[in-house]
Amino acid sequence: MAAARRVADTLFKAPKVKHYTLAFLLRDNNGTKEVLLGMKKRGFGAGKWNGFGGKVEPTDATVSDAAAREMNEEALVTVLGSDMEEKGTLVFTFTGKPEVMHVHVFQVRSYSGVPSESDEMKPQWFTYDAIPYASMWADDKYWLPSLLEGKNIVGQFDFDADETKFYDHVLDVTDA
């Protein structure tokens, strides 16, 4: 539980905390497990594959609703907040930035519609052995494999100012 304590202290001490969601749509494609990732077309993380998500807005009733709204906006599918399964917390700090990112991580299996390209994201299904970690945030390969195994995660990654690599991290993985 070392990571949980570190995360709590970081959030407690941060001058400013912003809440984000990050959700992974999972499916069983004729016996093969797949995850939907999106190529971010603009803004923070442009050019990287990632799950779907964004800032929690004051108009969102709950963090789960925010996760569903972002998934709906970015992958053009219909997901209900009540179908979002909370899988953990990731905290990101960046050297020189007082603001800390508090990311609420979800998975979801229940959705309707066909994932389609939006202004922000180009979605694509990936089998678990073909996830493009080299074109993802540096932290993803540390925790996404555990998430896909059904585990819960709590972690913190402290990034350099240029956002390409982190100089410190803690991660707890627990059985769901």
Ligand SMILES: CNc1ncnc2c1ncn2[C@@H]1O[C@H](COP(=O)(O)OP(=O)(O)OP(=O)(O)O)[C@@H](O)[C@H]1O
């Ligand atoms: C540093 N290492 C990281 N590793 C993995 N994922 C990361 C991440 N850093 C940010 N993320 C995710 O990237 C999305 C950004 O969202 P972002 O586009 O900024 O939000 P939102 O859609 O509200 O933006 P607009 O201002 O409307 O464009 C959001 O899911 C957030 O959890």
